[in-house]
Amino acid sequence: MKHVVSRLLDTVLCGAMHVLTVFCVAFLVMPLFVVVIASFNSTTVIFPPRDWSLASYMQIPQVAVDTFIRSLALGIGSATLSVLLCVPAAIALVKSRLPGKAAIEVLLRSPLQFPAIILGVAILQYFYFWQGALSVPLVGTFLGLLIAHAVYTFPFVLVPTIARLSALSGQYDEAASGLGAGSLTILARVIIPLMRPGIIAGMFMSFIMSFEDVAVTMFLAGSKMTTFPVYLFGSAEVSNTPGLYAAASLGSLVALLLVMLVERFVGIRTVLSRG
Amino acid sequence: MSKFEIESLKIAYGNWVAIEDLNLTIEKGELVSLLGPSGSGKTSVLRAIGGYLKPAGGSMRIDGKDITAVPPQFRDIGMVFQNFVLFPHMSTVENVEFGLQTRGVAKSERRRRAVEALEMVQMDTYLDRYPFELSGGQQQRVALARAIVIRPTMLLMDEPMGALDAKLRERAQEEIRALQQELQLTTVLVTHDQREAMAMSDRIVVMRSGKIVDAGDPWRLYHAPKTAFTAEFLGTTNLLQVEVLTRDGNKARVRMAQTGHELDVEGSLSGTNAGYVSLRPEDIVCTSRHEPGALPARVVKRMFYGVNTHLRLETPGLGSLLAVQHRQDSFEEGAELFVSWQPQDARLLPGDLP
Amino acid sequence: MSVGTPTLFKLGIIPLAFFFLVFFAYPVVHFLWGSLVVEAGGSSSLTLRNFTDALGSSAVLRSLSTTLLLSVLTGVVSLVLGYLLAFQVVRRSPLLGRVIFVAAIASLFTSTIARALGWRVLLGFEGPINKALIAMGIVSEPLHLINNFASVAIGMIHIQVPVVMVGLIPVIETLPRDFERAAVGLGAPRWKTFLTVHLPMTWMNAVPVGLIAIMATAAYFTTPVLLGGGRVDVIAIQIQQASQVLFDFGYAAALSVMLVAMISAVAIAILLFTHWRRNVRARGSS
Numbered sequence: 052m053k054h055v056v057s058r059l060l061d062t063v064l065c066g067a068m069h070v071l072t073v074f075c076v077a078f079l080v081m082p083l084f085v086v087v088i089a090s091f092n093s094t095t096v097i098f099p100p101r102d103w104s105l106a107s108y109m110q111i112p113q114v115a116v117d118t119f120i121r122s123l124a125l126g127i128g129s130a131t132l133s134v135l136l137c138v139p140a141a142i143a144l145v146k147s148r149l150p151g152k153a154a155i156e157v158l159l160r161s162p163l164q165f166p167a168i169i170l171g172v173a174i175l176q177y178f179y180f181w182q183g184a185l186s187v188p189l190v191g192t193f194l195g196l197l198i199a200h201a202v203y204t205f206p207f208v209l210v211p212t213i214a215r216l217s218a219l220s221g222q223y224d225e226a227a228s229g230l231g232a233g234s235l236t237i238l239a240r241v242i243i244p245l246m247r248p249g250i251i252a253g254m255f256m257s258f259i260m261s262f263e264d265v266a267v268t269m270f271l272a273g274s275k276m277t278t279f280p281v282y283l284f285g286s287a288e289v290s291n292t293p294g295l296y297a298a299a300s301l302g303s304l305v306a307l308l309l310v311m312l313v314e315r316f317v318g319i320r321t322v323l324s325r326g
Numbered sequence: 327m328s329k330f331e332i333e334s335l336k337i338a339y340g341n342w343v344a345i346e347d348l349n350l351t352i353e354k355g356e357l358v359s360l361l362g363p364s365g366s367g368k369t370s371v372l373r374a375i376g377g378y379l380k381p382a383g384g385s386m387r388i389d390g391k392d393i394t395a396v397p398p399q400f401r402d403i404g405m406v407f408q409n410f411v412l413f414p415h416m417s418t419v420e421n422v423e424f425g426l427q428t429r430g431v432a433k434s435e436r437r438r439r440a441v442e443a444l445e446m447v448q449m450d451t452y453l454d455r456y457p458f459e460l461s462g463g464q465q466q467r468v469a470l471a472r473a474i475v476i477r478p479t480m481l482l483m484d485e486p487m488g489a490l491d492a493k494l495r496e497r498a499q500e501e502i503r504a505l506q507q508e509l510q511l512t513t514v515l516v517t518h519d520q521r522e523a524m525a526m527s528d529r530i531v532v533m534r535s536g537k538i539v540d541a542g543d544p545w546r547l548y549h550a551p552k553t554a555f556t557a558e559f560l561g562t563t564n565l566l567q568v569e570v571l572t573r574d575g576n577k578a579r580v581r582m583a584q585t586g587h588e589l590d591v592e593g594s595l596s597g598t599n600a601g602y603v604s605l606r607p608e609d610i611v612c613t614s615r616h617e618p619g620a621l622p623a624r625v626v627k628r629m630f631y632g633v634n635t636h637l638r639l640e641t642p643g644l645g646s647l648l649a650v651q652h653r654q655d656s657f658e659e660g661a662e663l664f665v666s667w668q669p670q671d672a673r674l675l676p677g678d679l680p
Numbered sequence: 681m682s683v684g685t686p687t688l689f690k691l692g693i694i695p696l697a698f699f700f701l702v703f704f705a706y707p708v709v710h711f712l713w714g715s716l717v718v719e720a721g722g723s724s725s726l727t728l729r730n731f732t733d734a735l736g737s738s739a740v741l742r743s744l745s746t747t748l749l750l751s752v753l754t755g756v757v758s759l760v761l762g763y764l765l766a767f768q769v770v771r772r773s774p775l776l777g778r779v780i781f782v783a784a785i786a787s788l789f790t791s792t793i794a795r796a797l798g799w800r801v802l803l804g805f806e807g808p809i810n811k812a813l814i815a816m817g818i819v820s821e822p823l824h825l826i827n828n829f830a831s832v833a834i835g836m837i838h839i840q841v842p843v844v845m846v847g848l849i850p851v852i853e854t855l856p857r858d859f860e861r862a863a864v865g866l867g868a869p870r871w872k873t874f875l876t877v878h879l880p881m882t883w884m885n886a887v888p889v890g891l892i893a894i895m896a897t898a899a900y901f902t903t904p905v906l907l908g909g910g911r912v913d914v915i916a917i918q919i920q921q922a923s924q925v926l927f928d929f930g931y932a933a934a935l936s937v938m939l940v941a942m943i944s945a946v947a948i949a950i951l952l953f954t955h956w957r958r959n960v961r962a963r964g965s966s
Contacts, residue, residue, distance in 0.1 A: 143691070229405045
C-alpha cells in the first residue's frame with residue numbers, strides 16, 4: 052500500500068513540476084510579448100489592443116531616435132575602451148609573474164557586485180570636483196558618460212578574457228617562440244587572435260550593460276545628452292503611452308538581434324560562463 | 327645538419343635535481359632517440375636542447391658555437407610537440423609559413439617554400455584546411471613540415487607517435503625516418519617506445535632516473551646491452567638474478583639466487599658478485615628430445631600471436647622462462663620438453679643503478 | 681611557463697590599474713568617506729551626524745526594511761524557480777532544455793524598463809490577469825496588483841530568475857547522473873531521489889548563487905520605481921533623492937554605506953558559507 056502511495060505521489064509531484072516549469076517559462080516570456088503587443092495601440096495602452104495600428108511607431112519622437120543612436124555609440128565606445136584596457140591586463144594577470152596577481156584580480160572584479168547607483172553618485176561627485184578644478188566639462192558630456200560606462204562595464208570584459216586566456220595552452224607560446232617569434236609577435240599573431248571568443252563575449256556583455264544602464268547614467272546625463280534607457284525611464288516614470296512601448300520594443304529588438312549574432316559566432320554559453 | 331654537444335648538463339626543478347652532469351654528443355645527420363620510462367628525464371633534456379628549459383648548469387654547443395644562453399627564438403631548432411600544437415586559428419599553409427614569416431621571408435617565397443615542405447610530407451592538397459579538420463596523422467605531418475621548412479640545424483621530436491593510432495604509427499615511423507635521411511637532418515627523438523627507437527634510430531640513448539644508462543646503435547644495444555635495465559627495456563628478455571661463483575676472462579659460472587642451479591654464462595661483472603643473466607626468449611631452443619646440455623621444462627601457458635607463439639615455461643633450475651617459437655611445431659600446454667641456447671646468448675649483466 | 685615571460689607582459693596591467701584607481705576606487709572611497717564629513721560654512725568636520733540623521737529617519741528605516749524584505753524574498757523565490765528551470769535545462773530532453781534556455785536568455789537581455797512596462801500592463805487594473813480573474817469568477821472587482829510591494833517583488837523575481845538559472849546550470853551539470861540512475865535503479869521514486877540524492881549534493885553550491893541574487897536586488901533602482909508607483913521605497917531611491925534632489929552628498933554617502941554594509945554582510949555570509957562547506961567536504965562528511 053505504501054508502495055502505491057509513494058508511486059502516486061511520485062507521479063503527482065513530477066506532474067506538478069512540469070506544470071510549474073511551464074508556468075515559469077510563461078512567466079519569463081509573457082511580459083516581453085505584452086510590451087510588443089501593447090505597442091500596437093494607437094492612443095491608450097490596453098491589452099489586448101482595441102485598435103491595432105502602427106501609429107505609435109510612426110510617432111516615435113526624434114529625441115528617442117537621437118538617444119537611441121547615442122546609446123549605440125556609447126555602447127560601442129565603452130565596449131571598445133574596456134577591451135583596450137582589459138586585454139593587456141588579462142595578459143598581465145594570466146601570463147606574467149606579477150606579484151599579488153590573485154589579489155589584483157579580485158580587486159579588479161569587485162565592480163561587478165558593486166551597486167550601480169552608488170557608483171553613479173560617486174562619479175557625479177567626482178566629476179563635479181574635477182569640472183571645477185580643471186574647467187573641463189564632464190557631467191552631461193559624451194566623454195563623461197563614456198568614462199562612467201567603461202568603469203561600469205570593464206569587469207564584464209575582464210572576466211571572459213581572463214577565462215579564455217587561462218584555458219589556452221602555454222604550448223602555443225613555446226611553439227611560436229621556437230619558430231622564431233619574439234614576445235610582441237607572439238602576442239599579436241598567436242595570443243590575441245586566440246583570445247577572440249573571450250573578447251567578443253566580453254564586448255557583447257559590455258555593450259548590453261551599457262546600452263541598458265540607467266542607475267549610473269541618470270546622474271551623469273544632461274538635458275541634451277541623455278541615453279536611450281534614461282529617456283525611456285524618464286518617460287515611463289510619468290506616462291504610459293503606446294509610443295513608450297514602441298520605443299521599448301525597438302530597444303529590445305536590438306538587444307535580441309545582438310544576442311543572435313553572438314550566439315552564431317561565439318555561443319551564448321561562452322558569454323555567460325564566469326570563468 | 328649540425329653537430330650538437332651537451333656537456334655537464336644540470337637540470338633542476340626548484341630544489342630537486344632531475345639531471346646532473348649529463349654528457350651527450352649528436353653527430354651530423356644522426357637520428358638519436360632518447361629512450362626511457364616516464365620520469366627518466368628524457369623530455370627535460372629535449373626541452374633543454376630546444377631552449378624551452380633553462381638548465382641549472384652545463385653547456386650546449388652547435389657546431390662549436392655555445393648556445394646555452396640563447397633563447398629558443400634564435401636557436402634555429404625545429405620542434406615537433408607531442409600534441410603537435412598547430413595554431414588553431416591558422417590554416418595548414420599559414421601554420422607552415424609562420425616560421426618563415428618571423429624570419430622575414432618575402433610573401434611569394436614563403437608560400438613556395440611552405441608548399442614545398444608540405445609536398446615532402448604529402449599534405450600539399452590540404453593547404454587551406456584548418457587543424458581541427460585534420461586527423462591526428464595529418465596534423466603530425468603538418469607539424470613536421472612546419473618544423474623543417476625553416477631549414478633548421480636540428481630537429482626535435484617529443485613522443486611523435488604518442489597521439490597516433492597504433493596502426494598509423496609504423497607507417498609514420500617509416501616516413502619520418504625516410505624524410506630525415508633524405509634531408510640529412512640531425513634529429514633527436516624522445517620516446518618511451520623501444521620498438522620505435524630501434525626501428526628509426528642511428529643511435530639510442532637509454533635514460534633512467536636522470537642518467538644515461540647505455541648508448542649505442544640499436545643492434546648493439548639489443549644484442550649486447552650493458553646493463554640489465556637496458557636488456558629488459560629493449561625487447562623482451564628473461565632476467566635471472568644470479569651470484570658469480572668463478573670468473574674466467576669473459577666467461578663466468580654463476581649460481582641462481584632462487585634455485586641454486588648453476589650455469590655457465592658470457593660476460594663479466596666488475597666490483598660485485600651480484601648480477602643478472604639475460605636470456606632472450608627467441609634465443610631459447612625448444613626440443614622434444616633431450617639434447618646434451620639441455621634442461622627439462624614444462625609448458626605452463628601457450629599464447630599464439632600468429633607470427634609467433636609465446637610459451638611460458640616452468641623449469642626446475644631456472645624458474646619461469648618465456649620462450650618464443652617461430653613456425654615450428656609448437657608445443658601444447660602441459661607438454662614436457664627440453665630447452666637449450668647458444669652459450670653467448672646467456673649474458674651476465676650488472677644489476678640496476680642504485 | 682618555461683619560456684621566459686617578459687616584463688613587457690607585466691606592464692599590461694598599468695592602463696587598467698590606472699583607470700580603476702582613478703575612476704573607480706578613488707571616487708568611491710572618497711564618496712563613502714564623505715559620509716563621515718559634514719560641511720558647515722566652509723569648514724568640514726568628522727562626524728557621525730549623517731548616520732544618526734539617517735537612522736533617525738523613519739523613512740530611511742522603512743526603506744531599509746523594505747529593501748531587506750524585497751531582497752530576501754526575491755532571492756529565495758528566484759533560487760527555487762531558477763533551480764527548477766536549471767534542473768529542467770540540464771536534465772530534460774535537449775529540445776525542452778533549449779526552449780527554456782532561450783526563454784530565459786531572451787528575458788535576461790531585454791532591458792529592465794521594457795520588462796517593467798510589460799508587468800505594468802499585465803498587472804494593471806484593466807490588464808489581462810485581472811480580466812481573467814474576473815472572467816473566471818474568482819474576484820468580482822479588479823485587484824490592485826500594481827504600484828505596490830507585490831508588483832515590485834514580481835518584477836524583481838522576473839529579473840533574477842534567469843540570472844540564477846544561468847548560475848545554477850553549471851552547478852547541476854557537474855553532478856554526475858549516475859547517482860540518480862543508481863537510486864532509481866534501486867527502486868527509489870523520483871521525488872525521493874531528488875530530495876535525498878540530488879539536492880544534498882548540489883545545495884551547497886546553489887546557495888551562494890541565491891545569495892548573489894539577494895545582493896543584486898538590494899541595490900536595484902529602476903524596477904522598484906517603475907512598478908512601485910512611489911509607494912515602494914527602497915534604499916536606492918533614498919540615495920538617489922539625497923543626491924539629485926537634496927544635493928547632500930554626505931547624507932547620500934551615509935545611506936550608501938548602509939547599503940554596502942548590508943550587501944557586504946551577505947557577501948561575507950557567502951564566503952563563510954563556502955569556506956564552511958569546503959571544510960565540511962574536506963572532513964569527508966556531506
